[in-house]
Amino acid sequence: MASSQVVKVLIVDDDVVTRRIYRTMLLRFGFEITEAGDGKSAVSQFLIGNEYDLILMDNDMPGMNGVEATRTLRGMGILAKIIAITADANSRGALLDAGADEFLLKPVNFTMLTVILKAFNFLN
Amino acid sequence: MASAPLKAQLTDLLNSMFAMDFLDEQFKELQMLEEASGPGFLAEVVTLFCGDAERIISQLSVLINEPVVDFGKVDANVHQLKGSSSSVGAKRVALVCVKFRNVCQENDKEGCIAALHEIRHEFDELHKKFQTMLQLEQQIQVLDSK
Numbered sequence: 001m002a003s004s005q006v007v008k009v010l011i012v013d014d015d016v017v018t019r020r021i022y023r024t025m026l027l028r029f030g031f032e033i034t035e036a037g038d039g040k041s042a043v044s045q046f047l048i049g050n051e052y053d054l055i056l057m058d059n060d061m062p063g064m065n066g067v068e069a070t071r072t073l074r075g076m077g078i079l080a081k082i083i084a085i086t087a088d089a090n091s092r093g094a095l096l097d098a099g100a101d102e103f104l105l106k107p108v109n110f111t112m113l114t115v116i117l118k119a120f121n122f123l124n
Numbered sequence: 125m126a127s128a129p130l131k132a133q134l135t136d137l138l139n140s141m142f143a144m145d146f147l148d149e150q151f152k153e154l155q156m157l158e159e160a161s162g163p164g165f166l167a168e169v170v171t172l173f174c175g176d177a178e179r180i181i182s183q184l185s186v187l188i189n190e191p192v193v194d195f196g197k198v199d200a201n202v203h204q205l206k207g208s209s210s211s212v213g214a215k216r217v218a219l220v221c222v223k224f225r226n227v228c229q230e231n232d233k234e235g236c237i238a239a240l241h242e243i244r245h246e247f248d249e250l251h252k253k254f255q256t257m258l259q260l261e262q263q264i265q266v267l268d269s270k
Contacts, residue, residue, distance in 0.1 A: 015207045015208045016172055017172050017176060017211050018207060018208065018211045021169060024157050024161050024165055024169075027161070028161065060203060087206070087207060087210065106207065106210060106211070107150045107153075107210045107211050107213075110153060110157060
């Protein structure tokens, strides 16, 4: 985990509405939230030295998509848990092969997300 | 309680929106999140969505009226609108977006024009209902706080 007791989450999605919804879902657990609007911005967060425990990664984004961003982050040695969240079921294989730990289909509901967060031991 | 008639009106409005497929289960998810997070979340998300949708629809109108249509850009915008409408549970808007992407992927300009018209109509209808919903919620809050 990042060097703090608070779980640090990076939400990566080009849709501001989706990011707001995830933010509200995760703030309920007291997580610390940062947002990025595309894959390149997400990678930049780590390049400037920020650390995260969890990444929620959309796939279909302008510029660098979720598969490319995930592959890049794993190539950088980033060990944060990555939950790929996308509307396209066909991209599941590519996202998991790129290094995502889990895959969810949009729209995400709170129960599904909670189950995964518990499985990753982010919730007491 | 003074707000009771307004609460009944709000319930009726939301029930009709679900019955007519303006909204789906995802909106109920957001309602549950608001119950846990406190008032204001739904209003913020709905307002964000409406502003974003309005922007995208305007952009689509510009793109489709270009002499040479960039169907790639049109598709990207429709994809974005589909994503945000699905996230808030705006079922009819999301469904029209699926139709729009299909004609877009066939490079069918006339089909895109028709689909844009339909999206405009569906969004305008939804927007009006959302505005009524938000007004009722505001009035209820004011009355309940007295």
